[in-house]
Amino acid sequence: MTGGQAGRLRHAEHVMGTVVSFDVPACAGQELGRAVRWLHWVDATFSPYREDSDVSRFGAGALSLPQCAPELNEVLEACAAVSALSGGYFTTTPGGRFDPSGYVKGWAIERAAAMITAAGSAGHCVNGGGDVQCAGDRGSGQPWRIGIADPLRAGSLALVVAGRDFAVATSGVAERGRHIVNPHTGQPATDLASVTVVGAGLTLTDAYATAAFAMGSGARDWVESLDGYEAFAITSRGADWQTSGFAAYLT
Amino acid sequence: MRRVILTIAGTIAGLVALLSFKSHLPTIPSASVSTTGGSSSTGGSSSTAGAGSTGGTSAPSSSPATVPGEFPMGSLAGTLTAGETAVTGQVANTVYGPVQIQLVMRNGKIVKVAVLRQPMNTINDIRIGDFAFPKLIGETLTAQTAKVDAVSGASYTSAGYIQSLQSALDNRA
Numbered sequence: 010m011t012g013g014q015a016g017r018l019r020h021a022e023h024v025m026g027t028v029v030s031f032d033v034p035a036c037a038g039q040e041l042g043r044a045v046r047w048l049h050w051v052d053a054t055f056s057p058y059r060e061d062s063d064v065s066r067f068g069a070g071a072l073s074l075p076q077c078a079p080e081l082n083e084v085l086e087a088c089a090a091v092s093a094l095s096g097g098y099f100t101t102t103p104g105g106r107f108d109p110s111g112y113v114k115g116w117a118i119e120r121a122a123a124m125i126t127a128a129g130s131a132g133h134c135v136n137g138g139g140d141v142q143c144a145g146d147r148g149s150g151q152p153w154r155i156g157i158a159d160p161l162r163a164g165s166l167a168l169v170v171a172g173r174d175f176a177v178a179t180s181g182v183a184e185r186g187r188h189i190v191n192p193h194t195g196q197p198a199t200d201l202a203s204v205t206v207v208g209a210g211l212t213l214t215d216a217y218a219t220a221a222f223a224m225g226s227g228a229r230d231w232v233e234s235l236d237g238y239e240a241f242a243i244t245s246r247g248a249d250w251q252t253s254g255f256a257a258y259l260t
Numbered sequence: 261m262r263r264v265i266l267t268i269a270g271t272i273a274g275l276v277a278l279l280s281f282k283s284h285l286p287t288i289p290s291a292s293v294s295t296t297g298g299s300s301s302t303g304g305s306s307s308t309a310g311a312g313s314t315g316g317t318s319a320p321s322s323s324p325a326t327v328p329g330e331f332p333m334g335s336l337a338g339t340l341t342a343g344e345t346a347v348t349g350q351v352a353n354t355v356y357g358p359v360q361i362q363l364v365m366r367n368g369k370i371v372k373v374a375v376l377r378q379p380m381n382t383i384n385d386i387r388i389g390d391f392a393f394p395k396l397i398g399e400t401l402t403a404q405t406a407k408v409d410a411v412s413g414a415s416y417t418s419a420g421y422i423q424s425l426q427s428a429l430d431n432r433a
Contacts, residue, residue: 021430027415030430114415136426139413147409158413169408181414203414 016148024048025114026058027138033125040128044121044135051117054078057108068107088112091213095220095231100192115178115215118142122211140178140218142211154260160203160243167243170258176211179203180222181243189222200225204242206232207258214238336364336374348376 018038020031022045029048033041056062063077074082088109091099101109118137122144125133132145134153143153152173156166160181170177180189181203191198204221208214217238221228232240232252239255337346348362364372411426 019430028426030410030426032409134410136410136412138415139411139426140415141410141412143410153410154408156408156411158411160414166408166411177412179412179414205412 020045022048025052025056025117025137027114029118029121029138030136031125031133032135033133034130037125037128037130037133040125040130044124047121047124048117051113054080055084055109055113055117057106057110064107064109084109084112084116087116087212088216091216091220095217095224097192098223099216099220103190103192111219112212112216114138115140115176116212118215119176119211137211140176140211140215142176143172144174146173157205157241158203161247167249168241169260170205170207170241171260172207172258175207175209175258176214177205177207178211178215178218179205180218189219191223191225198223198225199245201228202243202245202247204228204240206238206240207255208238332372332374333376334374335362335376336372337362340364 016035018031018033018035018041020033020041022029022031024045025048029045031041031044053059054062055064057064057068059065063072063081066072067074067077067081074085085101088099088101088111091112092101099111101107101112103111114137118135118140119142122133122135122142125135126144130144132143132147132153134141134143134147136142139158141155143155147153152171153175154169154171155177156169157177157179158181159165159167181201189198190196201222204218206214206218206221208217217232217235218240221232221240221242224231226244228240228242229250229252232238239252239258241249241251241255243249335346335348337348340346343366345365346362347365348360360376362374362376364374408429410429416426
């Protein structure tokens, strides 16, 4: 499914168990194709749902790390760093077995967006199932406008953030039920209905959103301590909070 | 008025595009319009407003099936009040079957949405018709109103995408 207004190309690709939506300049069609192929490669290599993926075989002990794609080592090192920074709230074993998906999706989307930047695009937006990387602006100097879904009212937006060269990632319960576990208790995280983290690159922004959701009420102080990241959350009781610099993104 | 009709036809086309996801886009040639007259016979079932209804505070819910507003089956043409206009889209044949939507406008804004025809045959159709379909209407309206480029939210699955705000954006004209 590809379409869009004049000068823009919109494309929605089913990959990685979700749909990745692209909004790119019409002249970037070739790079869009490359980015889509990259995402399918990531899916084939990193999906924990595919028995033949490197991640599945590594997790089962059938492959050693040097036998896997070199990107897996890169991902593992990065995951370890996020896990340490988040006090263990980010983990590569969220359901008990090896699954680095909490890192891989944002990383894959940020790289896909970077491929299109490298091709000379002045502005594009890639949305990986609700986690968004914006590059440049939307044209004519206008910032990208990203709606944040209201987790308690399906189909409604809680608010809209705007920015250039920024990433917006949301972790929550809205679409898949309570699927994020607090690794310290083994129980589903219940403090928050959703938490949105805004930062420069989607890789860490997304990983931090996952950690923040697992953290629950403690996430506010934690994100406050991170340089270059802001957060907005809606609690399970319907209240909301934001970090001190978040207002800069509000329209 | 002409422009409003074109806009509405576009909205309906967008909705139908969502339903015919991964299929060819059915064309919606034009919409027929009926303005309010003297008659006030009761039309469809429920008369609760669609897009314009205020929900007040919403309680936390684990159900993903919350529909923003309620979308009655059957024409609202007989229930129009002064200043309202009913715009009826033509029947569009989607992969799920024939679909027809009616919008009620007031001062250029959509105040109600009614479903005149929707697929009801197979289990899959019922799921689309009862759940995703009314939700899509509300989401399309929300996304258009907010003028956003993308939507960030808890990850949707590939199957859930069709019900997402993002899908409404991807399908906009």
